[in-house]
Amino acid sequence: MSNFDEYLTKNHDRFESDLFEWLRMPSIGTDSAYDKDVRQAAQWLAGKFSELDLKTELIETCGHPLVYAESPKIEGAPTVLVYGHYDVQPPDPYELWETPPFEPSVRDGNVYARGATDDKGQMITHLFGVEAYLKTKGDLPVQVKFLIEGEEESGGAGLAAFLAGEYDKDVPVKEKLAADIAVISDCSQYAPGQPAITYGLKGITYFQVNLTGPNRDLHSGSFGGTVTNPANALCKMLAALIDDDGRVQIPGFYDNVNELDQREREQFSSLGFSDEEYRNELGVKELAGEKGFTTLERRWARPTFDINGLWSGYQGEGAKTVLPAKASAKFSFRLVPDQDPHEIEASLKKMLEELCPPGIEMDFDPHHGAPGFVLSLDSPFMSAAARAIELGFGTAPVFVRSGGSIPVVNRFTEMLGIDTLLLGWGQDDDNLHSPNEKFSLEDFHRGIKSSCCLWDEIAKI
Numbered sequence: 001m002s003n004f005d006e007y008l009t010k011n012h013d014r015f016e017s018d019l020f021e022w023l024r025m026p027s028i029g030t031d032s033a034y035d036k037d038v039r040q041a042a043q044w045l046a047g048k049f050s051e052l053d054l055k056t057e058l059i060e061t062c063g064h065p066l067v068y069a070e071s072p073k074i075e076g077a078p079t080v081l082v083y084g085h086y087d088v089q090p091p092d093p094y095e096l097w098e099t100p101p102f103e104p105s106v107r108d109g110n111v112y113a114r115g116a117t118d119d120k121g122q123m124i125t126h127l128f129g130v131e132a133y134l135k136t137k138g139d140l141p142v143q144v145k146f147l148i149e150g151e152e153e154s155g156g157a158g159l160a161a162f163l164a165g166e167y168d169k170d171v172p173v174k175e176k177l178a179a180d181i182a183v184i185s186d187c188s189q190y191a192p193g194q195p196a197i198t199y200g201l202k203g204i205t206y207f208q209v210n211l212t213g214p215n216r217d218l219h220s221g222s223f224g225g226t227v228t229n230p231a232n233a234l235c236k237m238l239a240a241l242i243d244d245d246g247r248v249q250i251p252g253f254y255d256n257v258n259e260l261d262q263r264e265r266e267q268f269s270s271l272g273f274s275d276e277e278y279r280n281e282l283g284v285k286e287l288a289g290e291k292g293f294t295t296l297e298r299r300w301a302r303p304t305f306d307i308n309g310l311w312s313g314y315q316g317e318g319a320k321t322v323l324p325a326k327a328s329a330k331f332s333f334r335l336v337p338d339q340d341p342h343e344i345e346a347s348l349k350k351m352l353e354e355l356c357p358p359g360i361e362m363d364f365d366p367h368h369g370a371p372g373f374v375l376s377l378d379s380p381f382m383s384a385a386a387r388a389i390e391l392g393f394g395t396a397p398v399f400v401r402s403g404g405s406i407p408v409v410n411r412f413t414e415m416l417g418i419d420t421l422l423l424g425w426g427q428d429d430d431n432l433h434s435p436n437e438k439f440s441l442e443d444f445h446r447g448i449k450s451s452c453c454l455w456d457e458i459a460k461i
């Protein structure tokens, strides 16, 4: 048994109890009623970094604080920037949780709690990975910098301002964060027992549209057929955004889409993905989406359009014959490299203005946007991470892409000129953002071991 294994075995239960202590703090970043708990979660984490003698700071921002910590610079060795987030999604609807979201509960080898996988449980594996290395081998072979934010689930304004240099003190942020590679564990493995490295993420561009028609809700009998109903208009406008083959109809939408090459198509199909199992898991009789692409291709490498929220008129029990004065929708497009969220926004706006019928006022409200990301499979950091994962999980990882978005990845590329290794220890069915979020404890420990091995593997490059 290596020194690492001995240390990991000895500290197995304490790693879990530390994680559970952190999970008990309801760090719901979007809800100001929880500001105190969010801060407590940040301080708890900063305390853990300090205990390891890392140079630690709680950086105040316009929003929730950032937790920053770094080990000493090692001359001639690479620097690794680990990013994660300590904020969690709101847990509602509460009644659908089998056990309360902020009382971690272990069932079937999983810990159930809000933030278990997204992202406290995954992020903290790197803190313990560094701890195990320091306690067994002394100094780290690379410099490790941690940047952990508290607003990932709510727009990341504090981090954006920090990256823009607004809180620079002695050292400009570009210098402070300078690194050779970033590491993020905030995504999934391919399947239980099959670890993965995620080499691509989708981008996103998110909008809200509010339509207003008559100056008040009307009786649909007395007034129907005489004015445009904003709900009817909205349905028609949204329906025009996508055709029956699942192709988005915004002019120029596909112009810059990086088409899948043969190597990637073959690689996706070598994973043996089963449409039938996927259908059963989601409880649908038929899958759908853009024609001409497999399910994995559509999930990982084709742009998509989804309405995320839609409201107008009467929502209560029974029937109410109303012609509503207003109708609204929230919707988003997941993007792939090299689609430009700004160009798509401009083209969409023009298209909706043309589609909006006379007699209806449109308020077009763009929310956030970020481009997609792909890391070359030939990067030496990929091979280093693959070796570390094989040591940690006992199985070599497969290479996957994901439909999720982690906008900071692009910021690291633009600002620091570095790539990001996405090493997800979670599973797609971990219920992130849903009730009964979970994380496999076995994978938690395997993640810690992989992290512990990663530092040597990166140092060898």
Ligand code: BES
Pocket: 118, 152, 186, 187, 188, 204, 368, 402, 403, 404, 405, 406, 407
């Ligand atoms: N951890 C997720 C992103 C993720 C999920 C990556 C699944 C890979 C697989 C992250 O916390 C998240 O939810 N991101 C948002 C970003 C958006 C709000 C800009 C997302 O993807 O919806």
Ligand code: ZN
Pocket: 085, 118, 119, 152, 186
């Ligand atoms: Zn996350």
